[in-house]
Structure formats: structure tokens, C-alpha cells
Amino acid sequence: MVPLLSTTTTLAAAALWLGGASGVLGIPSSSSSSSHINNIGVSSAAPVVVATAKNGSYSGTYSRQWNQDYFLGLPYAQRFSVAQPLNTTWTDVRPATQYPPFCPGYGGDNKNYTESEDCLYLNVIRPHNTPPSAGLPVAVWIHGGGLFMGGSADIRYNLSFIVDNSVQLNTPMIAVSLNYRVSAFGFPVGREAMAQGVTNLGFRDQRLALAWVNENIQAFGGDPKKVTLWGESSGAESLSAQVLAYNGRDDGLFRGAMAESGFGGVLERYPGVLNATEDMQTAYDTLVGRTSCAGNASDTLGCLRGLPFSEIDAALNETDLGQQPLGQGRWPPVLDGDFIADHPSNQLRDGRFVRVPVLIGTNTDEGTAFESGFSNGSKVDTDADIAAAIRNIIGPDATKQTGKTVDELVGELMYTYPNIEAIGIPGLDKFGVIKGNTTLADMVGLQYRRAGAVFGDFMMQYMRRRANLAWSQYGVPSWSYRFDVVVNGVPAIVGATHFQEVAFVFYNLGGDGYFQANPFDVENNKEFAALAKTMSDAWVSFVTNQDPNPRISRGNKSLQWPKYDPASGGGVGSNMVFSVNGDQVCGQKGSYVEADSWRAEGINWMIENALSVFGN
Numbered sequence: 001m002v003p004l005l006s007t008t009t010t011l012a013a014a015a016l017w018l019g020g021a022s023g024v025l026g027i028p029s030s031s032s033s034s035s036h037i038n039n040i041g042v043s044s045a046a047p048v049v050v051a052t053a054k055n056g057s058y059s060g061t062y063s064r065q066w067n068q069d070y071f072l073g074l075p076y077a078q079r080f081s082v083a084q085p086l087n088t089t090w091t092d093v094r095p096a097t098q099y100p101p102f103c104p105g106y107g108g109d110n111k112n113y114t115e116s117e118d119c120l121y122l123n124v125i126r127p128h129n130t131p132p133s134a135g136l137p138v139a140v141w142i143h144g145g146g147l148f149m150g151g152s153a154d155i156r157y158n159l160s161f162i163v164d165n166s167v168q169l170n171t172p173m174i175a176v177s178l179n180y181r182v183s184a185f186g187f188p189v190g191r192e193a194m195a196q197g198v199t200n201l202g203f204r205d206q207r208l209a210l211a212w213v214n215e216n217i218q219a220f221g222g223d224p225k226k227v228t229l230w231g232e233s234s235g236a237e238s239l240s241a242q243v244l245a246y247n248g249r250d251d252g253l254f255r256g257a258m259a260e261s262g263f264g265g266v267l268e269r270y271p272g273v274l275n276a277t278e279d280m281q282t283a284y285d286t287l288v289g290r291t292s293c294a295g296n297a298s299d300t301l302g303c304l305r306g307l308p309f310s311e312i313d314a315a316l317n318e319t320d321l322g323q324q325p326l327g328q329g330r331w332p333p334v335l336d337g338d339f340i341a342d343h344p345s346n347q348l349r350d351g352r353f354v355r356v357p358v359l360i361g362t363n364t365d366e367g368t369a370f371e372s373g374f375s376n377g378s379k380v381d382t383d384a385d386i387a388a389a390i391r392n393i394i395g396p397d398a399t400k401q402t403g404k405t406v407d408e409l410v411g412e413l414m415y416t417y418p419n420i421e422a423i424g425i426p427g428l429d430k431f432g433v434i435k436g437n438t439t440l441a442d443m444v445g446l447q448y449r450r451a452g453a454v455f456g457d458f459m460m461q462y463m464r465r466r467a468n469l470a471w472s473q474y475g476v477p478s479w480s481y482r483f484d485v486v487v488n489g490v491p492a493i494v495g496a497t498h499f500q501e502v503a504f505v506f507y508n509l510g511g512d513g514y515f516q517a518n519p520f521d522v523e524n525n526k527e528f529a530a531l532a533k534t535m536s537d538a539w540v541s542f543v544t545n546q547d548p549n550p551r552i553s554r555g556n557k558s559l560q561w562p563k564y565d566p567a568s569g570g571g572v573g574s575n576m577v578f579s580v581n582g583d584q585v586c587g588q589k590g591s592y593v594e595a596d597s598w599r600a601e602g603i604n605w606m607i608e609n610a611l612s613v614f615g616n
Contacts, residue, residue, distance in 0.1 A: 048060070048061060048062075049061065049062055049069045049071075049128075049129070050093060051071060051124075051132075051219045051220045052219050053074075053215075053216040053219045053220075054215050054216055054219075055086050055088060055089050055090065056089055056090035056091065056092070056093075056094060057090075057092075057093045057094070058071055058074060058093065058094055058095070058096040059093050059094070059095050059096060059097070060072070060096050060097060060124075061097045062128060063128075063160065065160075066160045066163070066164050067127065067128045067164075067167075068125055068126065068127060068128055068160055068163060068164070069125075069126050069127075069128050069129070069130070070097070070123070070124075070125055071096045071123065071124040071125075071126075071220065072096055072097055072098055072099050072100070072123045073096055073097075073098050073099060073100040073121045073123065074096050074121055074122050074123065074124065074212075075120065075121050076120060076121065076122050076178070076208055076209045076212035077120040077205065077208045077209070077212075079117070079118065079120060081196075081198045081201070081305070082197070082198060082201060082204060083120055083201070083204065083205050083208055084208075085208060085211065085212075086212075099123065099152065099153035100116075100119055100121035100123075100151075100152065100153065100179055101113070101114040101115055101116040101118070101119055101151070101153070102114065102115045102116075102119060102149075102150070102151030102153065102179065103115070103116075103117075103119035103120075103151060103179050103180065103181050103182055103185065103186070104116075104117065104119075104182075104183065104185060104309070104313060105145065105148055105149030105150060105151070105182045105183055105327070106148050106149060106183050106316055106317065106325045106326075106327030106328045107145065107146065107148060107149035107325075107328055108149070109145045109149040109150045109151070109154065110149045110150070110151065113151060113153060113154070117185075117309055119151075119179045119181070120179060120180070120181075120205055120208075120209075121152075121178075121179055122152065122176055122177065122178040122179070122209050122212065122213075123152055123159075123176065123177045123178075124174065124175075124176050124217070124220050125159040125160060125163050125174065125175045125176075125177075126163070126174040126175075126220055126221055126222070127163065127167050127172045127174075130172075130174070130220065130221030131221055132218055132219055132220070132221055133221075134172075134221040134222075135218075135221070135222070135223040135226070136172055136173055136174050136221050136222050136223060136226075137171075137173045137174070137222070137223060137226040137227075137228065137543050137544045138173065138174045138175070138176060138213065138217055138222040138223065138224075138226060138227045138228065138543075139159075139162070139173060139174070139175045139176070139227075139228050139230050139258075139539075139543045140175075140176045140177075140178065140209075140210065140213060140227060140228070140229050140230060140254070141157060141159060141175060141176065141177040141178075141230050141231065141235070142178065142180070142206060142229065142230070142231035142235040142238045142239065143157060143177070143231070143232075143235050144231065144232045144233030144234045144235040144236070144262070144499075145182065145233070145234060145235075146233070146234050146328070146329055147182050147183070147186065147187055147202060147234045147237070147331065147332065147333075148182050148183040148327055148328050148329060148331060149182060149183070149328075150182065150234075150235075151179055152177035152178055152179050154513060155512050155513030156502065156503070156506070156508065156512065156513035156514060157177060157506065157513075158506065158508065158512055158513070159175035159176075159177060159506075161506050161507040161508050161509075161536075162175060162505070162506055162507055162536055162539065162540065163175050164507075165507050165533075165536050165537065165540055166540045166543070166544065169537060169540055169541075171540060171541070171544040171545070173540065173543050173544055174217065174220060174221060174222040176213055176217070178206065178209040179205075180202045180203075180205035180206050180209070180238075181201050181202045181205055182202055182331075183316060183327040183328070183331050184287060184312070184316055184326075184327060184330075184331045185201070186201050186202030186205065186331070187199075187200065187201065187202055187331040187332060187333060187334070188201065188284070188301075188331065189280035189281070189283055189284055189330075189331055189332065189334055190280055190281045190283070190284030190285070191281060191284075192284065192300055192301040193284070193301065193334070194334065194336060196301055197336075197338070198301070199333075199334040199336040199338070199339070199340075200241075200333055200334055200336060200338075200339040200340060202238075203238060203241045203242070203245070203333065203339055203340075204339060206238055206241075206242065207242065207245065207253075207339075210227070210229075210242070210253040210254065211251075211253065213227060213253075214227070214252070214253050225252075225255065226255060227253065227254045227255060228254060228255060228256040228257065228258060228542065228543045228546075229242060229254050229256070229257040229258070229259075230257070230258045230259075230539070230543075231258075231259060231260070231262075232259075232260040232261055232262070232499065232501075232502055233260070233261050233262045233267075233498065233499065234262060234267060235259075235260075235262070236259035236260055236261055236262030236263045236360070237262040237263070237265075237266065237267050237333075239257045239258075239259045239263060240259065240262070240263045240264055240265060240266070240344070240463075240467075241266070241333065241339075241340070242254070242257075242354075243257060243353045243354040243356070243358075244340070244344060244347050244352070244353050244354075245339055245340070246338070246339065246341060247341040247342065247347070247352050248347055248351075248352035248353040248354060249354075250354045250355075254354075254356060255356055255357075255546065256356045256357045256358065256359075256542065256543075256546050257356060257357075257358045257359070257360075258358070258359040258360070258539055258542055258543070259358065259359070259360045259361075260360075260361060260362075260501055260502065260505065261361070261362050261363060261366060261460050261498060261499070261501075262460060262463075263358070263360045263463065263464060263467055264344065264348070264360070264463035264464050264465075264466050264467030264468075264470075265344040265345075265463040265466070265467075265610070265616045266332070266333050266340075266344060266616055267332075267459065268393065268458060268459060268614065268616065269329055269330075269332040270332065271392060271393055271394060271395050271396060271614075271615075272395035272396045272397060272614075272615040273332075273395065273614055273615040273616045274333070274334065274335035274340070274343060274615055274616070275335070275395060275396070275397055275615040276332075276395070276396070276615065278396065280332070280334070283326070283330040283331065286320070286326060287304070287312075287315055287316065287326060288300045288303075288304065290314075290315035290318060290326070291303075291304065291307060291311055291312065291315050292307065292311065293307065343611050343615070343616065344463075344610075344616055345466075345610045345611040345616060346611070348466060348467065348470040349470070351470075351473075351474045353470070355471075355474060355476045356476070357476065357477040357478065357479075357542075357546050357547075358467070358471060358476075358477075358478045358479070359478070359479045359481070359538075359539070359542045359548055360464055360467060360468065360478065360479070360480060360481075361464065361480055361481030361482060361483065361575070361576075362460045362461055362464050362481075362482060362483070363460075363482070363483045363484075363496045363497060363498060363499075363500060363501055364425060364426070364427070364482055364483065364484040364495065364496040365425045365426045365430075365452065365456065365494070365495030365496045365497045366425075366456035366459060366460040366461065366497065366498050367425055367451070367452030367453060367454070367455045367456025367457070367459070368425065368426065368452050368456070368493075368494045368495055368497045368498075369494075369497045369498035369499075370455045370456060370458075370459045370498070371389070371448075371451040371452050371454075371455040371456075373455075374389045374390075374392045374393060374451075374455050375388070375389040375392075375451065376389075376392075378445075379443070379444055379445030379448070380445040380446075380447045380448060380450070380451040381441075381445045381446045381447060382446070382447065383414070383419070383447075385445070385447065386414065386447055386450060386451055386454070387410050387411075387414060389451060389454075389455070390410045390413055390414065390454065391406060391410055393455075393458055393614065394406050394409055394410065394613060394614075395613055395614055395615040397612075397615065398612060398613045398614075401611075401612035401613070402609070402612050402613065409609075409613055412605065413454070413602070413605060413606075416601045416602035416605045417450055417453055417454050417599070417602045418450075419447055419450050420450075421433055421434065421449045421450075423453065423598075423599065424448075424449025424450050424451075424452055424453045425449055425452040425453050425456060425495060426449070426452070426486075426492065426493070426494070426495030426496070427495075429581070430486060430492045430493075430495050431492045431493055434446055434448060434449070440493070443493075444493065453599060453602070454602070457599060457602060457603055457606060458606060458614075460498075461599075461603060462603045462606035462607055462610070463610075463616075464480065465480075465596060465603055465607065466607045466610070468480050468564040468573055468596070469566065469573075469607075471564065472564055472565060472566055472567075472573065477546075477547075477563050477564075478563065478564045479542075479547075479548055479561055479562075479563060479564060479576070480564050480573060480574070480575045480576070480596060481561075481575055481576045481577070481578060482575045482576070482577045482578070482594070483496055483500065483501040483504075483578045484496045484577055484578065484579045484581075485500065485501075485504075485528070485531065485578065485579060485580060486500075487500045487503075487519040487520070487528070488517055488518060488519055488520060488521035488524075488525060488528070489516060489517025489518075489519065489521075490517075500519065501535070501578070503519040503520065503532070504519075504528075504531060504532040504535045504536070504578070505532075505535050505536055505539050506536070507532050507533065507536035508532075509522055509529055509532060520532065525580075527580040527590075528580065531578060531579075531580055531591070534578070534591065535578055538561065548561050548576075549561050559576075559590075559591060559592070559593070560593075561576045561593070562574045562593060564596070569595055569596075572595050572596050572597045572600070573595075573596045574593050574594065574595060574596060575593070575594050575595075575596045576591060576592075576593055577591060577592050577593070577594050578591050579591050579592065
């Protein structure tokens with residue numbers, strides 16, 4: 001849910017709504033995990049509810065406001081370098097009434113929330129008095145945050161909204177949220193981490209949490225065979241990691257996945273992605289060099305483990321390259337031959353993934369959140385400017401893998417993304433043509449739309465389309481969407497950018513946890529509330545029935561969300577477009593179905609060259 005390479009933005013007009021390091025609408029202001037509990041209707045006088053898991057019994061609490069039971073801060077792992085399952089039991093009843101602290105992170109999502117190294121906990125939200133025999137479907141929410149920040153106590157991720165919606169639809173479900181380690185604590189990189197087998201720890205934490213759910217959710221009234229994963233941005237990337245984990249091994253931990261912006265590969269944090277060994281080693285060496293382990297040549301990783309947390313935390317909080325803390329964005333997933341056994345391109349091509357139905361999609365204008373990171377914060381005015389920015393995404397092995405020079409590869413990609421504003425993002429329906437010698441041109445650059453298309457497709461769109469095509473190739477159902485709403489408080493120049501669908505899916509009509517502006521402004525945007533209901537209904541339907549239909553509506557008419565099937569679409573599948581303005585061609589308001597053929601030449605180039613040029 002963040003621009004992964006930079007926290008800067010080229011948009012002076014966006015300064016009022018871009019909060020902190022996340023670069024997205026929605027940074028909590030002065031909230032804490034305890035106020036989260038108050039916001040969801042729990043008081044100290046609330047009656048106690050009890051559930052007995054494998055290790056022992058927990059006392060949760062009851063929300064009169066939502067008629068729900070909360071079991072908060074349930075431990076799912078022992079804390080080691082590679083976390084291990086719980087191995088203790090107890091006979092007393094242990095309290096589970098407070099959200100757990102965030103894992104230590106480095107960005108705006110962690111601001112004003114308590115952090116602790118002791119953070120491997122999850123939360124269970126269920127309809128009140130759900131008996132163990134109920135066998136309800138379960139949604140497991142994995143938060144985003146670039147793999148360097150975030151936590152399950154984030155007020156924006158209040159699961160009460162969507163659980164309540166499921167009850168109103170007469171298809172009740174249980175929802176789970178979890179913490180996992182992030183930044184250098186969750187994703188250590190470099191030769192030392194590889195040699196000692198401590199890579200992808202955050203993903204391994206998630207896997208342990210899913211195993212806990214599999215073993216214990218029946219005690220809370222859930223069905224361990226009806227678990228659906230759910231996440232956004234790096235949370236969606238986490239879902240991708242889980243379906244590809246261990247070379248696509250199916251451990252029976254989930255039956256479906258719902259991924260918002262980030263599914264189908266590994267998000268592009270370095271040129272070369274999983275092959276970016278030199279950059280990864282530099283990040284590790286920089287961390288070591290900022291601590292008292294700098295002179296320890298024999299076992300720097302062991303030395304780091306022995307340091308007080310405060311020393312490592314201080315090193316990760318130091319700014320890197322004058323832009324952002326070292327703890328942000330420098331600690332990505334690693335191709336370790338174990339949890340990540342191969343490149344996503346190879347696994348998707350060969351069908352080495354867990355073959356469960358998926359609901360996946362992106363926002364129309366994702367690129368406005370990312371383009372400044374690739375242009376080093378500079379506006380893109382000329383062909384030379386965009387060529388320089390594209391060079392930043394060409395992997396170090398690209399020339400060897402393709403037999404082409406970097407300039408040739410840059411030229412090919414530029415050719416597939418011509419400087420035509422009508423095909424860039426945000427679309428002309430959101431604001432007019434960018435003309436020279438204007439305030440707008442001075443602010444964003446004459447080729448702003450072109451850059452947005454290139455880098456939005458690179459970060460999000462091509463991987464989503466690649467995944468839909470792979471699922472179709474192997475006969476596994478998938479559904480695709482495009483979210484095309486400029487929410488309240490977001491300038492038209494930014495458009496339907498990254499993260500903005502989250503409040504709609506959660507059905508968070510009050511805008512709880514959002515910075516400054518409620519995304520809905522319900523008083524003035526009745527269509528937004530109706531669309532939120534439509535989207536949340538579809539997500540609930542997928543959790544409960546593994547199909548998002550039939551609750552997509554346009555006015556009084558039901559609109560069928562088709563499975564992604566290139567064979568029936570002349571070689572391309574279909575997307576559900578979530579919109580209030582509607583199809584400009586047909587002149588109809590509301591959501592509609594489109595052919596997934598936009599920017600086909602550029603996205604096809606990225607899919608075909610994903611491994612050789614991008615290392616993905």
C-alpha cells in the first residue's frame with residue numbers, strides 16, 4: 001500500500017492528503033490500539049466469551065454495538081529467528097481482549113501505534129455466540145505496508161464492518177487478522193541471511209499463522225477447510241507468496257484468495273528483483289556498518305542478533321541516501337530455494353502454484369503512487385526523462401539474458417507506451433490535457449500520464465493480468481476487477497490511485513482511521529456508499545461461496561461478474577470495473593464489465609520479458 005522505492009511525490013497539490021511515509025490516504029492521526037477497541041464498541045464491562053483452542057482456553061469480549069465476539073492478541077508462534085509453532089499448554093483461561101502491538105516498522109502506518117518485538121499474534125472476530133459446530137467460512141486478512149510497516153491493530157482494518165455485512169447477507173463468516181515481522185526483522189537480505197537460512201521470515205510467520213488457523217479455528221466456530229486469504233498491496237503480494245510457496249506445495253491451509261493490488265509475483269523493490277543480490281548485500285552491509293557490529297568480520301548476523309533492539313532500531317531509522325529510513329523498502333523477499341523456490345514467471349508458466357480460485361484486481365491509476373519513485377522525484381517532461389526513469393527498472397542481468405543493450409530495451413518499452421495522453425493515466429475523463437507553460441505542467445510534467453501508465457503497469461497491472469492468464473491456462477477459476485473511483489479528498493490529478501478501494505471493501509463508511517478526509521463523504525456521495533455495499537457484498541460472497549456473484553448491481557439490475565476466460569473473449573478475459581461514473585462509451589452509470597485488453601502491447605511486453613529483464 002505504499003510507493004516502494006520512494007516516499008516522495010511530484011504533486012504539491014497532494015501534500016494535504018498524502019500522509020507520512022506511506023504515500024497513501026489513511027494514516028491514523030492520534031489513535032492507538034486501545035482506542036481501536038473503543039471504536040468497535042467494547043467496554044470494560046462487556047461480558048466475557050470463551051473459546052478453547054489446542055493449547056488452552058481464551059476469554060474474549062463481546063461488542064454490543066456489533067453483536068460480535070472479539071478474541072484479540074492470540075499468540076500463534078514462538079519467537080526465534082525462524083518462528084516456531086507454540087509448544088505449551090495451559091489449564092487456566094487466558095485473556096484475549098487487547099489488540100497486539102505492531103511489529104517494529106518504519107513508516108507512517110506505525111505512527112502512534114505501540115510496537116514490540118513480541119508481536120506474533122492474531123485476532124479472531126466472529127458473530128456473537130458462534131458455536132464450535134457452526135463451521136463458518138473464514139477470511140484471513142494480511143495487511144499491506146510495503147513489507148516494512150503495518151499491523152493488525154490498524155483502525156482502517158476493522159473487521160467488524162465486513163463481518164457485520166456478512167451477517168446482514170445471511171451468509172455469516174469469521175474474520176482473522178494477523179501480524180508478521182517486517183523490514184529487516186522480517187526480510188533480512190544478503191549472503192549471511194542466505195547462508196544461515198533466515199530469509200523470508202515475514203512470509204514464514206504468515207504461514208505459521210495460517211497453520212494455527214487450520215488447527216484452531218473450529219474452536220471459534222470456523223471451518224478450517226473454508227479459509228480464504230485476503231490482502232492488499234504487500235498483503236496481496238503475501239498472498240501471491242503463499243500460493244507459490246515451497247514450489248506451489250498445497251498444505252491445505254486455504255481454499256481461495258482475494259488480492260487487491262499486488263498479486264501474481266513479487267513487487268519490484270530493486271532492479272532485478274529476486275536477482276538483485278548486490279543491492280541487497282549493500283543494504284545489509286549498511287545496517288551492519290551503522291552498528292557496533294561493524295568490526296566483526298566473522299559473524300555479523302550473529303552479532304546483530306546479540307545487540308539490543310534499540311541499537312538496530314536506531315540504525316534502521318537513519319535516513320538512507322538522504323530520502324528515507326534504511327528500514328523502508330530495502331528488505332524484500334529473497335529467492336532462497338526454499339520458501340521461494342523459483343521465479344514467479346517459471347512457476348506460473350509451469351502451473352506450480354496452489355490451484356485455488358482467486359479474486360484479484362487493481363486500481364485504474366496505480367501509477368500515480370509509484371512514478372516519482374522511479375524518476376527519483378523529478379517530473380517527467382521529455383522522452384529523455386522517461387527513458388532515464390525506465391533505466392531504473394531494467395535488471396542488472398537483462399543484457400546477458402536478452403542479448404540486447406539497455407538502450408535497446410528502454411527503446412522497446414517506450415515504443416509500446418507512446419506519449420499519447422488518451423491512453424495514459426489518469427484518464428482524460430478525470431482532468432484535461434496537460435499543456436506546456438501551465439501550472440499543471442510545471443507541477444507534474446508533460447509526460448505525467450505516460451509515466452503513470454508505464455510504472456503502474458510495471459508495479460501492479462502486468463502481474464495481475466499474468467496471474468489471471470495462468471489461472472485460466474490451468475483451468476482454475478479467477479475473477480478480475482478494476483477500481484475506478486476518485487474518492488473524497490483525493491485530487492483528480494492523482495485519480496483512482498493505490499489503496500483507495502480498501503475502505504470500500506471493508507465497508508468502512510465512517511472512514512475510521514483515515515487521515516483528514518473520510519473516503520466516502522456519505523452526505524454528498526450517496527453513490528460511494530452504494531458502491532461500497534456492492535464491493536463488500538462481492539468479497540463476502542467470495543469468502544462464503546468462492547464466487548463474487550450475484551451481488552454486482554447497476555441501479556435495479558443485477559450485473560454478472562464473469563470468470564476470467566480468454567477463450568471466450570477472443571484471446572482476452574474480462575474485468576469488472578467498479579465505478580460510479582460508468583462506461584463512458586456506452587453512457588451508462590455505475591459498474592460495468594470490460595475486455596481486459598487495455599495497453600495490451602505494453603503489458604504483453606512486460607509479461608514476456610518479466611524474467612529476463614525484470615528478474616520476476
